[in-house]
Amino acid sequence: MSALLDIKDLKLGFNTLAGYVDVLKGINVSIKPGEKVALVGESGSGKSVTARIILGLLQEHRDALVSGDVQFNGQNINTLSPKDRASLRGKDISMIFQDPTSSLNPVFTIKKQFLEVLSRGDEKLSRKSRVDRATQLLGTVSITDPKRVLNSYPFQLSGGMNQRVMIAMALANHPKLLLADEPGTALDVSVQAQTLSLMRDLVTQNNTAVLFISHNLGVVREFADRIYVIYKGNIVEDGPTHCIFNNAQHPYTRALLAAVPRITGTGLPDVPEVSDEFLAPYVGHMQVS
Numbered sequence: 001m002s003a004l005l006d007i008k009d010l011k012l013g014f015n016t017l018a019g020y021v022d023v024l025k026g027i028n029v030s031i032k033p034g035e036k037v038a039l040v041g042e043s044g045s046g047k048s049v050t051a052r053i054i055l056g057l058l059q060e061h062r063d064a065l066v067s068g069d070v071q072f073n074g075q076n077i078n079t080l081s082p083k084d085r086a087s088l089r090g091k092d093i094s095m096i097f098q099d100p101t102s103s104l105n106p107v108f109t110i111k112k113q114f115l116e117v118l119s120r121g122d123e124k125l126s127r128k129s130r131v132d133r134a135t136q137l138l139g140t141v142s143i144t145d146p147k148r149v150l151n152s153y154p155f156q157l158s159g160g161m162n163q164r165v166m167i168a169m170a171l172a173n174h175p176k177l178l179l180a181d182e183p184g185t186a187l188d189v190s191v192q193a194q195t196l197s198l199m200r201d202l203v204t205q206n207n208t209a210v211l212f213i214s215h216n217l218g219v220v221r222e223f224a225d226r227i228y229v230i231y232k233g234n235i236v237e238d239g240p241t242h243c244i245f246n247n248a249q250h251p252y253t254r255a256l257l258a259a260v261p262r263i264t265g266t267g268l269p270d271v272p273e274v275s276d277e278f279l280a281p282y283v284g285h286m287q288v289s
């Protein structure tokens with residue numbers, strides 16, 4: 001099956017007051033239609049910027065230098081016009097963020113925001129059809145009182161409810177690709193687990209491909225078919241989830257795995273320290289199978 005998203009030799013740097021900073025050093029990532037793929041790595045390794053490039057947001061950033069190929073559905077996002085890039089967002093590619101309150105607009109009701117998302121998918125849809133569709137979509141994320149939710153402002157809903165609203169909105173126009181950047185980490189663990197399993201069911205039903213971003217391999221294990229491990233702007237290892245868990249080769253991946261909490265009754269394990277000097281000879285791509 002040909003890839004839905006095929007990233008080749010993607011490089012990103014920023015011009016900053018302190019000089020040029022190299023952020024992505026030539027990464028390759030590929031996702032097939034309907035595949036659930038995770039991108040894991042430590043803070044600052046380049047996960048969110050990768051998602052922002054796929055959404056076409058950094059190509060227009062004044063201080064960002066983006067090069068390489070980001071093929072989505074047969075077109076290179078890096079060379080599309082800003083207008084064509086914008087038309088993919090919220091329609092063919094959508095995104096869920098860590099903290100719903102930062103992406104839902106606090107001054108508008110959920111209804112106003114939801115109807116706007118739906119008109120991006122089909123501008124001819126009548127207001128009544130959009131309200132009906134929003135109501136039905138809220139049902140798919142287990143919201144039992146959609147009327148009240150639609151008439152609420154984000155601050156009137158709990159964090160878990162806002163996250164569900166975000167999931168419903170992100171999937172409303174049947175995107176081919178969903179980017180989920182640390183979804184739910186602002187929520188408590190049990191609500192996070194519920195929303196993730198809901199999201200997994202919905203994307204599976206709709207055959208939506210997902211790039212799931214996280215620094216937590218424990219969460220990723222439940223969700224992803226395949227994992228890419230990113231370390232300081234390089235993909236250092238990738239493979240099917242079970243192979244990464246059973247047969248990781250890269251010391252950085254092993255260190256991440258060692259930090260996955262296990263219920264042993266002895267408390268949480270210490271996160272092992274891995275120095276840059278130790279990892280340096282290993283920076284390069286490993287593939288496990």
Ligand SMILES: Nc1ncnc2c1ncn2[C@@H]1O[C@H](COP(=O)(O)OP(=O)(O)OP(=O)(O)O)[C@@H](O)[C@H]1O
Pocket residue numbers: 014016021023041042043044045046047048049050215
């Ligand atoms: N606008 C910018 N200007 C300069 N540097 C930036 C800019 N945006 C991001 N960076 C740098 O790019 C690197 C990667 O950032 P990114 O947000 O992708 O990290 P991340 O892997 O998502 O981390 P986290 O797990 O903390 O979210 C960081 O070193 C960050 O400081």
Ligand SMILES: [Mg+2]
Pocket residue numbers: 047048049181
């Ligand atoms: Mg991030």
